[in-house]
Amino acid sequence: MKKKENLRIVYMGTPEFAVESLKCLVEGGYNVVGVVTMPDKPMGRHQDVLQASPVKQYAVEHGLRVLQPVKLKDEAFVEELRSLRADLQIVVAFRMLPEVVWNMPPMGTFNLHASLLPQYRGAAPINWAVINGETETGITTFFLKHEIDTGEVIQQVRIPIADTDNVGVVHDKLMELGGRLVVETVDHILTDTIRPIPQEEMAVEGPLHPAPKIFKETCRMDWQGRPLKPLYDFVRGLSPYPAAWSEMKDEATGKVYTLKIYETEKEPCVCHEPAGKVVSDGKTYLKVAVDGGYLRLKEIQLTGKKRMRIEDFLRGFRMPENLLML
Numbered sequence: 001m002k003k004k005e006n007l008r009i010v011y012m013g014t015p016e017f018a019v020e021s022l023k024c025l026v027e028g029g030y031n032v033v034g035v036v037t038m039p040d041k042p043m044g045r046h047q048d049v050l051q052a053s054p055v056k057q058y059a060v061e062h063g064l065r066v067l068q069p070v071k072l073k074d075e076a077f078v079e080e081l082r083s084l085r086a087d088l089q090i091v092v093a094f095r096m097l098p099e100v101v102w103n104m105p106p107m108g109t110f111n112l113h114a115s116l117l118p119q120y121r122g123a124a125p126i127n128w129a130v131i132n133g134e135t136e137t138g139i140t141t142f143f144l145k146h147e148i149d150t151g152e153v154i155q156q157v158r159i160p161i162a163d164t165d166n167v168g169v170v171h172d173k174l175m176e177l178g179g180r181l182v183v184e185t186v187d188h189i190l191t192d193t194i195r196p197i198p199q200e201e202m203a204v205e206g207p208l209h210p211a212p213k214i215f216k217e218t219c220r221m222d223w224q225g226r227p228l229k230p231l232y233d234f235v236r237g238l239s240p241y242p243a244a245w246s247e248m249k250d251e252a253t254g255k256v257y258t259l260k261i262y263e264t265e266k267e268p269c270v271c272h273e274p275a276g277k278v279v280s281d282g283k284t285y286l287k288v289a290v291d292g293g294y295l296r297l298k299e300i301q302l303t304g305k306k307r308m309r310i311e312d313f314l315r316g317f318r319m320p321e322n323l324l325m326l
Helices: 016-027 054-061 075-083 125-131 167-190 228-236 310-315
Strands: 008-013 031-036 041-043 049-051 088-092 109-113 136-143 153-160 244-250 256-268 278-280 286-290 293-302 323-325
Touching (some): 008 016, 016 031, 016 054, 016 088, 088 167, 125 136, 125 167, 278 323, 286 310, 293 310
Parallel strands (some): 008 031, 088 109
Antiparallel strands (some): 041 049, 109 136, 136 153, 244 323, 256 293
8 A cells, every 4th residue: 555655646727726635735745746737828908928827826836847738638748647657646626638638547537526416517516506596515526437527426525505605605615625525535545445436326316407617698697587586596606706797777868787796685575666677775775676575786896897885886876766687
């Protein structure tokens, strides 16, 4: 049996979510021989500034070898990866790997996924769990195989989702738990105490929920098509990023305002206004009529303005009499 300091690990990840697990491995004395992450991303008005991924920034600060392939099937990258002689590969919030990569190390490649697989397979599991009003989520480690997010489950940890949690809160909880679970999973693999379970053998109540990538149009509020609680959950599931958004129209002038919505509050009641009708006292509250009551807007951002609490927004905004959310 290898000791952790002799186990050669290659780590793959890109965003902030993946930094915590890498940090736990490094600080735990595990032998990370290489880090694979996305190429630096052009930033700025002229796209002339290159921004390193959070994982690369951490790896460079700690003297780890970094690989940044454009294509994961590129022969030069595959050979460089093979030269690292990894015993085990770990993937956290990265890209879909070709078989030539995930099948390379003798101990396999495992992934940390931010859901309770087989639920919420896909690119945005945390967002969709909150959007769908789930009261529980978690993290899963599983071995990679051909189909995305379908490999045998190694371990899972469950956490509750509070009704007031947004996706940022849940993300941070899972990120911290994920770091610990990655280390535990490596230890179980080292001691050969894992008994992976095929996902098709796991008990699941109800239909499986997908977790596809979220685009701008995904984030648009549907005031007529959704009742109060799903609209409230929709905002939570996209806050603080990428944020739900809507258009607000002054029916007298035809002027349309575009705003992002970061925080809301439910006001259940019998509502007689049409869905989308904006109601406000012009000073302390702004709420929108929906099926089942009102959705009170607590924190918003008009295009070109800074994010602000609704009281501050109303102080500098002249409220037209007839506003409607589109």
